[in-house]
Amino acid sequence: MEKEFNFHHQFLLHRLLLFSLLLFPVLINSTTTTTSIQHEQSEIISRFQQYLRINTAQPSPDYEKSTQFLLTQAEFLSLESQVVEFVKGKPLVILKWPGSDLSLPSILLNSHTDVVPAEHSKWVHPPLGANIDEQGNIFARGSQDMKCVGMQYLEAIRKLKSYGFQPKRSLYLTFVPDEEIGGHDGVEKFAHSDVFKSMNVDIVLDEGLASPNENYRLFYAERTPWWLVIKSTGAPGHGAKLYDNSAMENLFKSIEIIRRFRASQFDLVKAGLKAEGDIISVNMASLKAGTPSPTGFVMNLQPSEAEAGFDIRVPPTANVESLEKRLAEEWAPASRNMSFEFKQKGTTVDYLGRPLITATDSSNPWWTLLEEAIKKANGKVGKPEIFPAATDSRYFRQVGLPAIGFSPMANTPVLLHDHNEFLNQGEYLKGNDVYVSIIEAYASYTPPGRDSLPRDEL
Incomplete structure (x- = not known):
């Protein structure tokens, strides 16, 4: 009986050891993967903090420092870059990810580099510190308006490039000056320039607003x-x-x-x-x-x-x-x-006398693509809105282009231009994934029937 017990005991120990040896690589791999993800997220947040800490507050924004930061990011991502100044000392940074089909019009992702000033004494954390509290909230001027979106464009491209994604349409990123004081030396001049015309833009995405609930907010027009x-x-x-x-x-x-x-x-x-x-x-x-x-x-x-x-x-209505x-x-x-x-x-109509409104129905494939891409990234979309204030989008609409305002910030109080402006790092990271989905959909879009046309008709 004792021999039989020892036999079974040794058998169980052997099976347990074998199971442990089989499970050990899985545990190591799981731990390694988790550590790798945490490290990647830490780097993403760190880059966002670097951008936030550059003092681009009006009336004396440090455009030189922000431009160098953006050009460094572009170089790391192997993006083409160009800096133009329609007014001396006010650089407009243009980054390009060339598409595989240059006959297709391009996509423009716009963001502004300047921010409004802050009353430092009224903040719980320094407005240029990009401090993170225990809840993961990143406090900084520009965290919502709108350095978050500019960096989310770049982070989405970083991830898509790591996947080996190749866009069909060329993708442009513009980081523009002076939006907070009217954009007259920035996008207003840019939208009427030969530089912009040569980009052959078909759709513009620009800033939106945070949403206090779970639905992302999409803006098809704005008040003048x-x-x-x-x-x-x-x-x-x-x-x-x-x-x-x-x-x-x-x-x-x-x-x-x-x-x-x-x-x-x-x-x-x-x-x-x-x-x-x-x-x-x-x-x-x-x-x-x-x-x-x-x-x-x-x-x-x-x-x-x-x-x-x-x-x-x-409003344009x-x-x-x-x-x-x-x-x-x-x-x-x-x-x-x-x-x-x-x-x-300001005007409420474009150069042809049409209201400055971007269509939100099936006549505008870009709107449908945007909603689908957000939902694909597990986001929810609220009712289309008119932006209550003014953004650079109006200048693109004035030259006849569709422009949509969107900042992926759900479950977030609206704090642009307010004291203690912040964005939770979890929401920021989710926004990166949302833009991965949007860029992938937009840069791959081909109008129905286009692929069936002979090449000389394209």
Whole structure:
């Protein structure tokens, strides 16, 4: 009996040893794979942090340093590179991944290198530190707007190249200056240049917004900025005197009329009847009046002039003629000694007079491809939106190109231009995979029937 027990005991030990020897390489391989993935992700986050730490805040962005960083990335990825300056000291970096079929129009992935300034004392982490907290949130100015997207383009290309992917269409990446101050020395000039025309672009992807829920946000249009200054004049008078049509009284009448219009538009958003990008927004940005003195303002003198500035945002779906009539007849009528001027008045139509809207139906294959690519990467897509502010996309739409705004940031509070702007590293890494899917789909797209045409007809 004892011999039989020893035999079975030795047999079990032998089987256990054999099983361990078979399992050991699997465990080692699994550990090695996990370590390799962690190392790769660490490097990806590190590159993002490097870009965030370059101070490209307006009004004095360090474009020289950001340009060198981007050119280094391009060299490592074997991308063609070009730097152009439409205005001295404001470089626009163009990177190219050539396609295998140069007869096909190209894809453009656009991002801006500049960011808005930050009030350092109001941040829990330094705005240029790119610090990561215990929850994995990366705090930095530009983490959402929009250095994240620019780096996601590059990381997606890095991964696709490692897979051996070869695009059919040429892929361009542009890193542009001055978007945060209007883009007038950047994309506005670029979109009308011979350099841009030679790129033969068919579709542009640009920035979007973070989404507080699980659905990514896609933008097919944006509101146009109208920066308006209303002026009022009247005879000066004693501070104790009551009389009609003083400069201040007339201006306050206009402010009250505009306030009621603003409230009516805002009520539509509050009631859920319209999204923020669908309404005309008006916000008073400045107020100037009074007679200055060495000790402040003269309190017993009613001023002869007063003015107020307003930031108006107009969607391409708005009736512009009706708004202009309202402005001339109600907001600043000449009958009340009022006048107005625009510091900036953007257009809502392209060069052919068409609304600056990118189609979101089957007539636009790029929209369908984008939605499918996001879903393929396990992302969810929300309802198409009009971007509530202005981006460089408007300049591409003005020359007749479709442009879509998209920043892959789900489950993230909207913090662009806010204190403590951050993006979670997990969301950033997911965004890289989403752009892998998008670039693969876009760069491989061939219009239906094109492959069946004779070569001399292509």
